[in-house]
Amino acid sequence: MDRLTLKGYKEVTGQVGNELAWIQPLKGDFHKFPRWWNKKGTIQYESVTIFNVTRAPGDIKIVIPTSINTHIEMIWDDQTETFKFPIHRGVERVAIVDAATNALVQEYQFSRIAGGSVLKRTIAPLPSKTIGNVSITGSPTPDVGIAATYSVAHTGTAADLVYLWTCTDSSATITSPTAASTDITISEAGTFDVTCNISSATSSDSPTSVVISVTAT
8 A cells, every 4th residue: 555645746755655746747746637527629738746656557647737826645555446636636537547648547536525525427437458469470381390480479568478389289399388478280191270379477368278279290
């Protein structure tokens, strides 16, 4: 659980943990960020303070419209993936956005009444990494006893992939069974399935697998 207190645009105190990180503006004390509420047809920019939130499935950012009067305490619970704001003076709302795209995923709105409730509005799920679509490239007609190279590709964003190659030819030789690319030598003539199982600790669609049918002659 991480927490910190922000006063004004950039005075950060009492920080515990390292998953919340203040993002320094290119110049000045604050960022300019498009207003996501009360849009009036044209883009309006707000003065904001931004923190990056490190998450294994994909980072997010918390965007806080700020002024010299802002005083907000933030608590990030990485187990429930929620924020709490025990103190929120001089700020009416904050946005949670996808760190990669700045797309709005959540909004927290604060009551104008001291001690009032905090309204959480969910627009989209928090970003998550995926394995995506997977495919195998390699010869569908390998020669018996001759090594053929097979490789797997994926379309997702996950980088912690774990591979496991198998073949229904129980006597086949698989040189690198836990790599993204491997040589496979079929031991006898016939039709067999070559399978790559893929898993990822950070992906929402793990595990997955892909199969190619090969006929060895």
